[in-house]
Amino acid sequence: MNKLLLGLVLVVAVACGGGPGRDIGAPGPGAYPQLGDSAPHDWGGAHPYGHQVHGIDISRWQGDIDWGRVRGSGISFAYIKSTEGGDHLDPSFNRYWREAAGARIPRGAYHYYYFCRSGAEQAAWFIRNVPRERGSLPPVLDIEWTHSKTCPGRPSPAVVKREANAFLDIVGRHYGQRPVVYTTVDFYHDNDLGDLRAEFWLRSVAGHPRRVYPGERWAFWQYTGTGIVPGISGNVDLNAFAGSRADWSRWLQTRLTR
Template sequence: MTFLGKIMAVLALVVLASCGGPSSGPAVMAGQGRGPQFGDSAPHPWVGGHPYDHPVHGIDISRWQGDIDWNRVRSSGISFAFIKATEGGDHSDPNFRRYWREAAQARIPRGAYHYFYFCRSGSEQAAWFIANVPRERGAMPPVLDLEWTASKTCPHRPPSHEVLREAKIFKDILHRHYGQRPIIYTTVDFYRDNNLGSWPEEFWLRSVAGHPRIVYPGQRYSFWQYTGTGIVPGIKGNVDLNVFAGSPAQWRVWLNQRLQ
């Protein structure tokens, strides 16, 4: 290849990299030196902005991730973890306490989440969460996961006013106990069906095809779950990947304000 040809090839690669197209390789963010080492097993084009444009990434996990090498996870560029703790009023994730301890040992900020169940009251579910999740200094705020379930034991879809009433009871009890307002995780259909945009809460939004500013127009959020097919060193199989909606400096401020 001639010298001019080499120059043109390099320029073509630069242009291709700047297009923000799908990639199954590692996410490399500008200004971070050695970029994060995670990727996606089922990438696709993004509408309205690419999640890799965000510099602060994290995971959310449950028992299905099995054994985790948390030090490898941290060194790959993961900055936080949300860990499933409870569901309904009588189910706890069998790996929660181990993950909770191991993530702390690896110095990864972590928070616990509860999968809301529509056949139990908000107060019952709050009591169950509190019985399973320690109140400790250094934990991120608890998360209330609100989405329509496909449970065979509870196919009930209550009206919006009932959903909001019981969810509010749950989050208010957790706020009093942990001293932090819970973050609300939700999906597009649940958000729309229950007018969650009317809530003055901190949100973690799921959107696996388009940027939240398009999918949830006008909604402020702190976290965005952008794929369920992430690849992270230290975790076998696919894992959910998320970003924090801010810069590394803003992330540090957010943590300092919330780690009690």
């Protein structure tokens, strides 16, 4: 078996249910659709493959996407990069937004936060560029330490949370759904984000969130940046929803834009 095939670790298992943030366990035999990983992590018994609902997050770097194949592979949702800061729109956002809808994949938009603009300014830019469309997933605020030469500053935790809350409040009022907050391990701990009033999407590519973010509840877990999905060339981020398929249906009923 060649290295590529060894890397195609199939995921998305049939498993018992669980509420947000609970480990659902290891995958059952023969229960995998067509997803994989080009650099799989050894998760042991606490890995994402036991979760029933998986999705992607994408940006311009994914290029042309065959959305029919993506949907057929078992992907249940897609988050699409829309905006950065207060003046950048991802050039593929509008196309991906239309194409994902055409493939009947639930999709939402995420904003990449820059610390050189206020939360209110960035909220206005997001609202200007992302449709308020019935049936779309709740917006996402992606807030993490940036590596920008033009915006290298690192505000205090108090400022971070004040400006993040401004974004969440403004965007939440506009779309009727408070945004989900995506963040990374270092940013979460550096800024003590546990007291932020938000539903979390947590990045953790080398350990289960219950270990990396002890005590934190979450809706989504980004578990790899080297995922393989039919219909997408190259690597793509893969994410697991916290609960069962029934939990996912209930979550959609309460969290879709109306």
